Amino acid sequence: CASTSIIKTEESSLPTLHNAEKVLAINEWRLLGRLSVRNMRQSWFTTLEWNHRKGIDDLTLSTSLGGVVAKILYSKQGILLTDEEGVLQHVSEEELASLLGYSAPLKHMKYWVRGVLSPEFQGPSSREYLDDTVLFEQGGWNVQLERFQSYGEVVLPARVTLIKEDLKIKLVVDKWWMEK
Amino acid sequence: SEDNLALHLQHYVNLSGQFTQVISSEQSSFIQSSTGEFWIKKPNQFRWHYTTPYVQKIISNGDKLWVYDEDLEQVTIKDASQSVGSSPLAVILGSIELDTLFNITQLDNSEQLEWLMLTPKEDSSGFEFIKVGFKDGLLNKMRLHDSFGQTTDLLFTDVTINEPIVDETFEFIVPDGADVFEETPN
Numbered sequence: 001c002a003s004t005s006i007i008k009t010e011e012s013s014l015p016t017l018h019n020a021e022k023v024l025a026i027n028e029w030r031l032l033g034r035l036s037v038r039n040m041r042q043s044w045f046t047t048l049e050w051n052h053r054k055g056i057d058d059l060t061l062s063t064s065l066g067g068v069v070a071k072i073l074y075s076k077q078g079i080l081l082t083d084e085e086g087v088l089q090h091v092s093e094e095e096l097a098s099l100l101g102y103s104a105p106l107k108h109m110k111y112w113v114r115g116v117l118s119p120e121f122q123g124p125s126s127r128e129y130l131d132d133t134v135l136f137e138q139g140g141w142n143v144q145l146e147r148f149q150s151y152g153e154v155v156l157p158a159r160v161t162l163i164k165e166d167l168k169i170k171l172v173v174d175k176w177w178m179e180k
Numbered sequence: 181s182e183d184n185l186a187l188h189l190q191h192y193v194n195l196s197g198q199f200t201q202v203i204s205s206e207q208s209s210f211i212q213s214s215t216g217e218f219w220i221k222k223p224n225q226f227r228w229h230y231t232t233p234y235v236q237k238i239i240s241n242g243d244k245l246w247v248y249d250e251d252l253e254q255v256t257i258k259d260a261s262q263s264v265g266s267s268p269l270a271v272i273l274g275s276i277e278l279d280t281l282f283n284i285t286q287l288d289n290s291e292q293l294e295w296l297m298l299t300p301k302e303d304s305s306g307f308e309f310i311k312v313g314f315k316d317g318l319l320n321k322m323r324l325h326d327s328f329g330q331t332t333d334l335l336f337t338d339v340t341i342n343e344p345i346v347d348e349t350f351e352f353i354v355p356d357g358a359d360v361f362e363e364t365p366n
Contacts, residue, residue: 032210034234036254038361043256045247049208064236065268066203066212066324066332067306084306086327159251170359172251174233175210 015134015148015155020116022154026178028053031113033173035061037102040166044101048171050113057110072096074106102167105141112138113171115145115157140164151176181286182279185296188314189274195220195319197339201230206329218336220272224260225350228269239352240264246352255354257362268310268324268334271298287311293320 035048046069051058057074073080081091081099097103108118117125121138128135134145134157147158156176162169196219203212216230223242230236235250245258264270271278278284282298289295293313300307306326313321318339324332354360 032212034236034249034252036249036252036256038256042363043258043361045249045254045256047212049210051208060208060328062203062326062330063306064230064238066201066330067326068328068330069306071328082328084327168359170252170254172234172249 015115019155023114023116023156026154028179029114030177031173032175033171036170037104038168039102042101050110052110057106059106070100072106102169104169105139105162105164108138108141109162109169112141112143112145112162113157113160113173115148115155115160147172151178154178181284181296184286184294185278185284185298185312186274188294188296188312188317188319189278191317192220192341193222194342194345195272195339196343196345198337200335200337202333204331204333206331218272219345219349221345221350222273224264224273225347226269226273227349237352239350241347241350248352248355248358250355253355253358255352255358255360257360259363268307268322271310271312271322272319282310291321 030049030051033048033050035044035046037044045064046061047064049060049062055075057072059072059074060068061070061072062068067084069084071082079091079093079096080088081096082088083099091099093103107120111118115134117136118138125136125138132146132148136143142163144161145157145159146161148155149158156173158173160171196217198217199215201214201216214230214234215232216228218229219227224240225242226238226240228238237246237248239246239248240260243260245260246255247258248255264273270281278298281302282300285297285299287295287297291313293315295311295313298310298312300309307324308327309325311323312319313323318341319336320339321336322334324334
C-alpha cells in the first residue's frame with residue numbers, strides 16, 4: 001500500500017458518527033507534532049514523530065533544534081527505549097515512566113490522538129460536545145480534542161489535551177500520513 | 181583550533197539575524213524546515229524565535245528561561261542555568277570555555293566557509309558533533325548531528341554584530357490565555 005500524505009482538505013467542525021470506524025480501519029499512520037508535558041515539578045517540550053505500523057508504535061522525541069532525546073518502540077512484546085546516547089534497553093511501563101519523568105498512557109493515546117475512544121476500557125464513555133471541542137473521560141484521564149480537520153475521508157483533532165491528577169499532556173499535530 | 185574559534189567568537193558581544201533550520205533523518209524520509217529570528221547578548225541572554233511553520237519562542241534573560249509554543253498555548257519557565265549546557269546555543273554564546281566542553285578541530289574550508297568541528301567531551305549534549313561555518317569571520321552555518329542519524333542544518337542570514345539590543349528583547353510577556361508552568365529549582 002502506497003504511503004499517502006493526505007493534505008488537509010478543509011476545516012471541519014466535528015467528527016461524524018461513522019468517523020471512528022473509518023479512523024480505526026486505517027492500519028498504518030504517522031504523525032509529526034509538538035508535545036508539552038508537565039507534572040507537579042517538571043515540564044518537557046519536545047517534537048514528536050509517531051509511527052504506527054504493523055501494531056508497533058515507534059515514537060521519536062527530539063528538541064526544537066533537532067537533537068533526538070529518546071526513541072520508544074512500544075509493542076505487545078514490550079517496550080524498547082533508546083536514550084540520547086543511543087543506549088538501548090528493554091524497560092517496563094514503570095521503568096519508562098521513571099526514566100521519562102512521567103507516565104504517558106501510550107496504550108490509550110494511540111486512540112485518543114486520532115480522536116477515538118480507547119477500546120481498552122470497558123463500559124460506555126459519555127462524550128460532551130462544546131463548540132468544536134469533544135470532551136470525555138476514560139481511566140481517570142480527562143481527554144479534550146480540539147481543532148478538528150478533515151484528512152481525506154476522516155476527521156482528526158489537531159490538538160489533544162490529556163489531564164490526570166497533576167499530569168498534563170498537550171499535543172498539537174502538524175502533519176498526518178495515513179495508509180489503508 | 182580552539183584559538184581560531186575563540187577568535188571568531190570574540191568578534192561580537194551582540195549578535196542578531198535570521199535563521200533557516202532544516203532537520204533531516206537517515207531513518208525516515210521526512211524533512212522538517214522552519215525559519216525564525218535570533219538575538220544573542222553575551223554572556224547568557226538570547227532569544228530564539230521560530231516564526232514558521234509555527235511560532236515557538238525560547239528566551240533567556242540570564243536568570244530565567246521561557247519556552248513558549250503558540251499552538252500548545254504553553255509557557256514553561258525554568259532556571260536559566262539549565263538552558264545552555266553544551267547545546268549549540270552555548271557555542272554561539274561562546275560564554276563559557278568551549279574547549280572544556282568540546283574537542284575542537286579545524287576542518288578544510290568548503291562552501292567558501294571556514295569550518296570548525298566541536299565534539300562534546302561529555303555525552304549529555306544530545307549531539308555527536310557540531311560543525312560551525314564562518315564566512316569572513318561571521319557565523320554563517322551550523323550542522324548538528326546526533327547519535328540517531330538526525331541532522332540539523334542552520335543557515336544564518338542578515339547577521340549583524342554589536343548592534344545595540346534592548347534588554348526587553350530578552351524578557352517574555354506571557355500572552356493571555358496561555359498555560360503557564362514555572363519549574364521549581366531542585
